[in-house]
Amino acid sequence: MEAASKRQLKTLAEEMQAVSKGIEKVEQELTASENDGPVSDGFRKLLKGFLVDAEGDVKSLTYLYSEVGRNADALALFFGEDPARCPFEQVVSTLLNFVTMFRRAHEENIKQAELERKKAEKEAEKERMKLSPLRIDAGEEPSSPFRRKSK
Numbered sequence: 001m002e003a004a005s006k007r008q009l010k011t012l013a014e015e016m017q018a019v020s021k022g023i024e025k026v027e028q029e030l031t032a033s034e035n036d037g038p039v040s041d042g043f044r045k046l047l048k049g050f051l052v053d054a055e056g057d058v059k060s061l062t063y064l065y066s067e068v069g070r071n072a073d074a075l076a077l078f079f080g081e082d083p084a085r086c087p088f089e090q091v092v093s094t095l096l097n098f099v100t101m102f103r104r105a106h107e108e109n110i111k112q113a114e115l116e117r118k119k120a121e122k123e124a125e126k127e128r129m130k131l132s133p134l135r136i137d138a139g140e141e142p143s144s145p146f147r148r149k150s151k
Helices: 009-078 089-132
Strands: none
Touching: 009 089
């Protein structure tokens, strides 16, 4: 979550554009190598294989990028925000802040529950001590092996 909060959709778009331009340059290189004749046959074969894989990866990346945008918009709507006025970075930042505060509150609740449990144990121990047969009832003296009995 924290890593996502440091990413900007604009930067991702720029990186995707750079990858697409790179694919175009590879395609131009492949086209240019066709004029080289049989000397470049091995090169062209490898480049064609690379392009098939790379184009599939770029399509997948483009799809994932559009999914991120749709999910960010849906998340903004979920929080009652207008996606046009609430950019991706703000959505992720808000979500990160919420998760951080939720975890902190959860930890505090655990600590509070532990303190209350210990307090209840102490109270229960006090009650047991009050009800213990060793307590002194009104008018009774405790018997002790070291005390002389008066006659």
